[in-house]
Amino acid sequence: MPTKAVPRKQAAPAAAKAEAPLPFDARKLRPSHTFPEDIIAEIQRMADEGLYYIRGFGAKRKLPTFDDLVFLGASATRYPLEGYRERCATNVVLGDRFAKKPIELKTPITIAGMSFGALGSHAKEALGRAATAMGTTTTTGDGGMTQEERQSSKTLVYQVLPSRYGMNPDDLRKADAIEVVIGQGAKPGGGGMLLGQKITERVAKMRTLPVGIDQRSASRHPDWTGMDDLEIKINELREITDWEKPIYVKIGASRPQYDVPMCVKAGADVIVLDGMQGGTAATQDVFIEHVGIPTLPALKLAVEALKSMDMHRKVQLIVSGGIRTGADVAKAIAMGADAVSIGMGALIALGCNKPVHEEDYEALGTRPGFCHHCQTGRCPVGITTQRSELEARLDPERGARLVRNYLTALTLELQTVARANGKSHVLHLEPEDMAALTIEAAAMAGVPLAGTNWVPGRV
Amino acid sequence: MAVDLDTTSVRALNESLHRITPSSNERHWRIVNPRGKHAIAAGLTQPIDVEIDGHVGYYCAGMNQNARITVRGQAGKGLGENIMSGEIRVTGNVSECAGASGHGGLIVIEGDAAGRCGISMKGVDIVVKGSVGHMSAFMAQAGRLVVCGDADHSLGDSIYEAALYVRGSVGSLGADCVEKDMDATEIEALGQLLKDAGVDASAREFRRYGSARKLYNFHIDHADAY
Numbered sequence: 001m002p003t004k005a006v007p008r009k010q011a012a013p014a015a016a017k018a019e020a021p022l023p024f025d026a027r028k029l030r031p032s033h034t035f036p037e038d039i040i041a042e043i044q045r046m047a048d049e050g051l052y053y054i055r056g057f058g059a060k061r062k063l064p065t066f067d068d069l070v071f072l073g074a075s076a077t078r079y080p081l082e083g084y085r086e087r088c089a090t091n092v093v094l095g096d097r098f099a100k101k102p103i104e105l106k107t108p109i110t111i112a113g114m115s116f117g118a119l120g121s122h123a124k125e126a127l128g129r130a131a132t133a134m135g136t137t138t139t140t141g142d143g144g145m146t147q148e149e150r151q152s153s154k155t156l157v158y159q160v161l162p163s164r165y166g167m168n169p170d171d172l173r174k175a176d177a178i179e180v181v182i183g184q185g186a187k188p189g190g191g192g193m194l195l196g197q198k199i200t201e202r203v204a205k206m207r208t209l210p211v212g213i214d215q216r217s218a219s220r221h222p223d224w225t226g227m228d229d230l231e232i233k234i235n236e237l238r239e240i241t242d243w244e245k246p247i248y249v250k251i252g253a254s255r256p257q258y259d260v261p262m263c264v265k266a267g268a269d270v271i272v273l274d275g276m277q278g279g280t281a282a283t284q285d286v287f288i289e290h291v292g293i294p295t296l297p298a299l300k301l302a303v304e305a306l307k308s309m310d311m312h313r314k315v316q317l318i319v320s321g322g323i324r325t326g327a328d329v330a331k332a333i334a335m336g337a338d339a340v341s342i343g344m345g346a347l348i349a350l351g352c353n354k355p356v357h358e359e360d361y362e363a364l365g366t367r368p369g370f371c372h373h374c375q376t377g378r379c380p381v382g383i384t385t386q387r388s389e390l391e392a393r394l395d396p397e398r399g400a401r402l403v404r405n406y407l408t409a410l411t412l413e414l415q416t417v418a419r420a421n422g423k424s425h426v427l428h429l430e431p432e433d434m435a436a437l438t439i440e441a442a443a444m445a446g447v448p449l450a451g452t453n454w455v456p457g458r459v
Numbered sequence: 460m461a462v463d464l465d466t467t468s469v470r471a472l473n474e475s476l477h478r479i480t481p482s483s484n485e486r487h488w489r490i491v492n493p494r495g496k497h498a499i500a501a502g503l504t505q506p507i508d509v510e511i512d513g514h515v516g517y518y519c520a521g522m523n524q525n526a527r528i529t530v531r532g533q534a535g536k537g538l539g540e541n542i543m544s545g546e547i548r549v550t551g552n553v554s555e556c557a558g559a560s561g562h563g564g565l566i567v568i569e570g571d572a573a574g575r576c577g578i579s580m581k582g583v584d585i586v587v588k589g590s591v592g593h594m595s596a597f598m599a600q601a602g603r604l605v606v607c608g609d610a611d612h613s614l615g616d617s618i619y620e621a622a623l624y625v626r627g628s629v630g631s632l633g634a635d636c637v638e639k640d641m642d643a644t645e646i647e648a649l650g651q652l653l654k655d656a657g658v659d660a661s662a663r664e665f666r667r668y669g670s671a672r673k674l675y676n677f678h679i680d681h682a683d684a685y
Contacts, residue, residue, distance in 0.1 A: 050679035164560035164579055167541050169502055169522035196676055208562070208581040208600045209619060213675040218598055222579040223518070223537035223559040232497050233537075236518040239473045240502030 056374025095246020106135025115141025126399030188252025275321025326413020
């Protein structure tokens with residue numbers, strides 16, 4: 001039976017005058033969740049340039065972090081230590097598994113591997129001086145060891161990278177520890193990258209490459225493939241250095257549950273685990289944002305693997321990737337790390353993204369707080385540059401003071417938290433001292449959701 | 460000095476070799492029963508002579524400086540990796556990655572070399588009397604690789620400024636590797652290198668390969684070359 005048609009709109013009463021529609025009403029703009037403005041800009045950039053976007057810094061997307069955990073502190077059932085009065089030790093020994101000369105850190109916060117090339121010599125020197133003053137280590141990077149760096153760093157870790165740029169047995173013997181780099185958190189599976197604008201004569205000479213070329217390091221080592229080979233390679237490095245130096249193996253966070261046992265089997269003294277928040281001076285954005293897992297779950301998987309082999313605290317674990325505060329350090333250690341490593345945080349202490357020389361940020365198309373333009377070699381604050389006029393903005397002595405202050409503050413924060421949880425040594429912190437604020441963090445960190453006994457995924 | 464690796468550990472041998480100073484009298488070492496052990500004579504620094512009678516494992520003479528090391532037998536992976544100076548000679552065949560990332564010095568292989576010979580080389584001279592396997596001189600930055608026999612596929616892939624000389628056939632050239640002319644100066648220099656290596660061959664019989672330098676900087680229209 002046909003229904004009676006109902007008129008859609010009723011005619012306005014003759015008395016009321018219709019409002020003319022606004023020519024433009026911002027409230028009616030509906031952004032696309034799938035194609036927001038930044039994606040539109042990126043698609044159009046790709047169309048213009050036909051190339052992936054290469055940038056510095058680390059992952060910028062929102063990721064689960066240590067912020068999603070809290071410490072419980074002391075209470076009626078736990079005694080705190082007196083702040084400022086009772087000692088809370090921070091010393092950590094690294095590499096006592098096989099090496100004749102292990103490293104003793106005064107504070108479990110080390111400086112991550114960053115190359116001369118990516119960083120200028122002033123920045124490298126400042127980091128070395130700061131680490132020396134703090135009784136911790138600094139690390140070379142792709143491109144070899146510079147004189148300035150060796151002189152300014154009392155305890156220096158020498159990286160053996162796939163590129164082997166500047167690899168030299170004299171430097172190997174001068175180092176205090178050796179770090180075989182398999183991968184890094186910003187790009188597990190990718191080699192180093194240094195664009196032509198940063199390949200000055202000195203950088204080129206250290207790397208045996210022509211000046212001004214876009215340098216793309218290998219992603220696999222030239223003389224070993226697979227972990228059985230790595231075991232023999234580590235043995236060779238020990239033979240060359242007469243078994244004196246601790247040997248670290250650095251991995252990007254991808255499959256730590258499998259990679260960590262393999263590193264232990266290959267004979268590592270120390271494992272460095274770099275989560276996806278880890279920084280880089282130049283990498284494809286797609287790599288930074290979409291490859292690897294965050295530091296939080298990677299750390300849990302690594303510690304579980306070490307514990308299952310009864311190697312926790314025997315093969316030390318250094319974790320890096322997005323460590324910023326003393327709370328981050330304390331949480332990483334409580335989850336089972338022996339020490340942390342800091343790259344971006346130290347550069348920010350040096351002045352990275354500081355609101356000074358704003359016109360130079362603008363010339364790069366960015367602003368303080370947003371800059372990730374390390375790849376350009378035009379760092380407005382003189383850190384990730386080889387240009388002398390920009391480097392002049394970073395006095396190594398002043399820089400060393402800034403980084404030293406930062407590391408001191410981190411250590412004080414770490415001790416504050418440890419004392420509050422009743423620990424006389426920071427390594428006594430444990431997962432039971434923490435609760436998770438989100439279900440995701442509870443699952444990833446293996447810490448109960450606050451107010452429950454629930455660790456998702458644990459039966 | 461004679462060292463028997465049936466009764467002495469590689470670790471003890473290497474420690475003895477590392478203790479040698481410019482004024483030490485022990486300038487000639489003979490090592491017997493190596494039995495494929497790894498890292499034999501790795502990390503030497505002094506201009507001494509080391510003769511190894513038998514086969515060696517991985518990384519023999521790794522990172523060598525100044526020493527003259529002879530292996531009378533076959534060698535495993537990574538022979539003379541990252542060699543800085545001095546000379547390494549193998550009378551037999553060698554496994555993969557011989558002379559990997561070598562910065563200087565000379566490696567002479569009297570037999571054949573497996574794949575990735577001279578990978579990532581940075582100034583070393585490698586002379587192979589026989590043939591080399593695939594991907595040899597991959598990402599080679601500087602130095603010379605001379606092959607008296609044939610080279611397997613993808614020779615000199617992603618090569619930088621190293622020079623490759625092959626007397627026999629080349630399976631294929633890798634990305635950005637091309638044949639180049641040889642002028643009189645180069646023929647003379649190659650002749651001298653062959654002479655230094657103790658190889659009886661005429662430099663004129665070799666063809667030279669090197670970088671086309673098209674991949675040195677990102678260029679969107681070369682994206683399919685990778």
